[in-house]
Amino acid sequence: MNPPPHKIQVPEGSGLRAAITGTGSYLPERVMTNADFAKIVETTDEWIMTRTGIRERHLARVDETPSDMGIVAARRALEKAGISAEAVEMIIVATLSPDYAFPNTGCLVQAGIGAKNAFCFDLEAACSGFVYGLEMARRCVEAGGIRTALVLGAEKMSSIVDYTDRQTCVLFGDGAGAAIVQGVRDGRGVLGTVLGSDGTLADLLIQKAGGSRMPATEETVRQKMHMIRMSGREVFKHAVLNMSQAAKKALECSGCAMEEIACVVPHQANLRIIEAIAARLGVGLDRFYLNVERTGNMSSASIPVALDEAIACGRVKPGDKVLTVAFGSGFTWGATVIQF
Ligand SMILES: CC(C)(COP(=O)(O)OP(=O)(O)OC[C@H]1O[C@@H](n2cnc3c(N)ncnc32)[C@H](O)[C@@H]1OP(=O)(O)O)[C@@H](O)C(=O)NCCC(=O)NCCS
Incomplete structure (x- = not known):
């Protein structure tokens, strides 16, 4: 019997799994501290940290x-x-802040790295974008059509943040993270994924103008409607609920117990959201890799940057099972268990 569509299990028997065989990340040089924000909006380091x-x-x-x-x-x-750019057959860039409406950011990355054998596209699932992109790559790799994919989360949140809105401007940062996804038969790879969406709540976290529903005009720009608008409290509630449920379902469909997970790499939106998820999963924060204090919310770039850092500092080692879990505008959410 086929599993329900939101529960995706690796087909048994083929032995072919989509593994993350390399990660990379980039954070821009310039750092903006809470003290810097206190100079431009009415806020304090204490409020933002708490x-x-x-x-x-x-x-x-x-x-x-x-x-x-x-x-x-x-x-x-x-x-x-340890591969060349020519080996990449597909590039997926998860982003809600693309360079252009078109052409897609994936094509620009392709030109930049010289991945001339790849086809490229962008994927917009807001902060869940990397988990969605990883799952799309997994399906292509495990179906046998693609041997090597590049999945990126890349965001310039500062281009759509209203730096006069103290509720949102302190939350976001810029950056990019990348993963090479390849088919292997050595036990590594994605063990199970859960994705979900709820478009009835689209208005709670939205960039209203600039698309075809509300093209940019002098009026939309004057009213800053091309910038992020968020109902913070509502988003918080839905993030905790959906991330913890998705994490539990991903564990279930990958056949893993929470105790087997060496490290949880969550979307890094807010430490309080992560604390609430840890409590619902019944584990301490020490099981999580955290960089939100240094990076803020980088939307789709948060998880791949955190994953790359966790691998680089030895928090994620070969053989470890990792749980990633994300939530974002849409609403969208997703969780995946990966064996390294
Ligand atoms: C945004 C968020 C931090 C606000 O925290 P909160 O406890 O919900 O605070 P509220 O929005 O209720 O605001 C409480 C007060 O703090 C004020 N405030 C908001 N931002 C502030 C800031 N940066 N500095 C100081 N005060 C601030 C509000 O104006 C409000 O003041 P009032 O009581 O006089 O009206 C919180 O709602 C949140 O984290 N939401 C989820 C955001 C997120 O992660 N989004 C991305 C998901 S992918």
Whole structure:
């Protein structure tokens, strides 16, 4: 019997699994601290730290774009995987802040790294984008159509943040993270994934203008409707509920107990959200890899950057099982268990 569509299990028997064989990340040089925010909006380091756990975040230069950041992260991931850019057959860039409405950011990354054998596209699932992208790559790799994929999360949140809105501006940062996904038969790979969406709640976290429903006009720009608007409390509640449920379902469909998970790499939106998820999963925060204090919420780039850091510092080692879990605008959510 087929599993329900939101529960995706690796087909048994083939032995072929989609594994992450290399990761890379990039954070822009410029750092904006909470003290810097206190100079431009009415806030304090104490308020931001207590409500979000964020102390600082990296912001891209004016001339630096998601594709620029993604290119650096992609090169680093290729190097770790020990493969050339020509080996990449598919590039998926998860982003809600693309360089252009079109062409897609994936094509720009392709040109930058010289992945001339790849087809490329962007995927928009907000902060869940990397988990969605990883699952799309898994399906292509395990179906046998693609041997090597590059999945990126790349965001310039600073280009759509209203720096006069103290409720949102302190939350976000810029950056990019990349993963090389390859078919292997050695036990590594994605063990199970759960994805979900609820479009009835689209208005709670939204960039209203700039699309075809509300094209940019002098009026939309004056009213800052091309910037992020969020109902913080509502988003918080739904994030905790959906992330903890997705994490539990991903464990279930991958046949893993929480005790087997060496490290949880969550979407890094807010420390309080992560604390609430840890409590619902019945584990301590020490099981989580956290970088939200240094990066803020980088939307789709949060998980791949955190994963790359966790591998680089030895928190995730070969043989470890890792749980990633994400939530974002849409609403969208997803969780996946990966064997390294
Ligand atoms: C945004 C968030 C930190 C706000 O925290 P909160 O406890 O819900 O705070 P509220 O929005 O209820 O605001 C409480 C007060 O703090 C004020 N406030 C908001 N931002 C502030 C800031 N940066 N500095 C100081 N005060 C601030 C509000 O104006 C409000 O003041 P009032 O009581 O005088 O009206 C919280 O709702 C949150 O984290 N939500 C989820 C956001 C998120 O992660 N989104 C992305 C998901 S992918």
